[in-house]
Amino acid sequence: MKRAPTADILWLFILSRIALILVTYFAYTLLNGPRPPQYIAPPVSLLAAATSWKRWDAIHYVEIAQFGYRSPFDSAFFPLFPLLISICAHIVGNHGYFLFGVLISNLALLGSLFTLYQLASEALGEQMSRRTLLYLCIFPTAFFFFTAYNESLFLLLVTGCFLALRRRRWWLAGFLGMLAALTRSPGILLTLPYLWEVWTTRSSLGLLPERGEWRSFILRILPIVLIPLGTGLYCLYCWHLFHSPFSFAAVQYRWAHRTVWPWEGIWKALVELFWLQPAGSLFSVHLVLDLSATLGFIVLAVLGWRRLRFSYTLWIAALLLLYLIEPSINQPDSLISNQRFVLEMFPGFMTLAALACERPRLHQAITLIFPPLQATLSIIFIMGFWMV
Numbered sequence: 001m002k003r004a005p006t007a008d009i010l011w012l013f014i015l016s017r018i019a020l021i022l023v024t025y026f027a028y029t030l031l032n033g034p035r036p037p038q039y040i041a042p043p044v045s046l047l048a049a050a051t052s053w054k055r056w057d058a059i060h061y062v063e064i065a066q067f068g069y070r071s072p073f074d075s076a077f078f079p080l081f082p083l084l085i086s087i088c089a090h091i092v093g094n095h096g097y098f099l100f101g102v103l104i105s106n107l108a109l110l111g112s113l114f115t116l117y118q119l120a121s122e123a124l125g126e127q128m129s130r131r132t133l134l135y136l137c138i139f140p141t142a143f144f145f146f147t148a149y150n151e152s153l154f155l156l157l158v159t160g161c162f163l164a165l166r167r168r169r170w171w172l173a174g175f176l177g178m179l180a181a182l183t184r185s186p187g188i189l190l191t192l193p194y195l196w197e198v199w200t201t202r203s204s205l206g207l208l209p210e211r212g213e214w215r216s217f218i219l220r221i222l223p224i225v226l227i228p229l230g231t232g233l234y235c236l237y238c239w240h241l242f243h244s245p246f247s248f249a250a251v252q253y254r255w256a257h258r259t260v261w262p263w264e265g266i267w268k269a270l271v272e273l274f275w276l277q278p279a280g281s282l283f284s285v286h287l288v289l290d291l292s293a294t295l296g297f298i299v300l301a302v303l304g305w306r307r308l309r310f311s312y313t314l315w316i317a318a319l320l321l322l323y324l325i326e327p328s329i330n331q332p333d334s335l336i337s338n339q340r341f342v343l344e345m346f347p348g349f350m351t352l353a354a355l356a357c358e359r360p361r362l363h364q365a366i367t368l369i370f371p372p373l374q375a376t377l378s379i380i381f382i383m384g385f386w387m388v
Helices: 006-031 046-053 057-067 072-076 080-091 097-124 126-138 151-166 170-181 185-199 211-242 247-255 264-276 282-303 310-325 338-344 346-358 360-382
Strands: none
Touching (some): 006 046, 006 126, 046 360, 057 097, 072 211, 080 151, 097 346, 126 346, 151 338, 170 185, 211 247, 264 282, 282 310, 310 346
């Protein structure tokens, strides 16, 4: 295992957190200024500034951690992240649920940087692995790693599962895959790269292992059952609570999700953007972000096919296909949340790093565009406006 540059990773993590803290402070201070007719500006409350990150899905995770699953709609939010929040809060007397959510999210990001560095350095080398971490931290929607969302925990478990697969520690990979499946619904897709990595360990070039290899092959593939077991355990829990094992899927109509052909969501977004809203609107901004993220990572998946292991391509392709066949087709933004979901597609950041190392101007463009865009989207989020 390559030794990670611990100090450099810690500095990247710390500086990126400080940047978001400064954005929070100045945005909260300046945008909560005096308003007519009183023109009175209340003193800045650091606690209120911190809890300005408690928006949208973060509210759901914190309330589930505090009160449990109270309605079938809550089941859309998978249980491991709120469970960890609840455990931490119970230790200190049922206090600080949101702050523990933020702490878990940031610590999970830190762990993800170390696991992702190992994967990227083995695949691409030292310079590109550092670029991979940098681009992940400054990506426009990477501010979701800062608040009580489950993205960073999921990324940690996914990259940990891939690292275990690369080390051929099959039971650890299966266990981490199970935890990933308990964190987000796409976690079950880890069965695909697991199968590929096991298949590549066979000694012969045939489709199946040789006769004397079957016992060891079965021992290698057996832990894969842990991954769907994670989803199965949550199905049992949903059946116990709501008498519907797939309630987490059934409630997706609340977000207008339905199954369509993979290109329909993209086509709907293009029609909405250029035909129905040619003069622009709030939804147009989200459409541009979601469409750019979707198309950009499709391109990165294609370009990364020959640069990365096929298991990495399987992962990003499976995620893209999942999000493309289940768009919010009846919403103005049919690709809603894709700008956040691409954070899970870590091979895309590896490919982007490889491309930018070959093209210095691309690196310059990324470092000039990503940070201010992340700051802008962060301000929109903490001020309570809709941000995926």
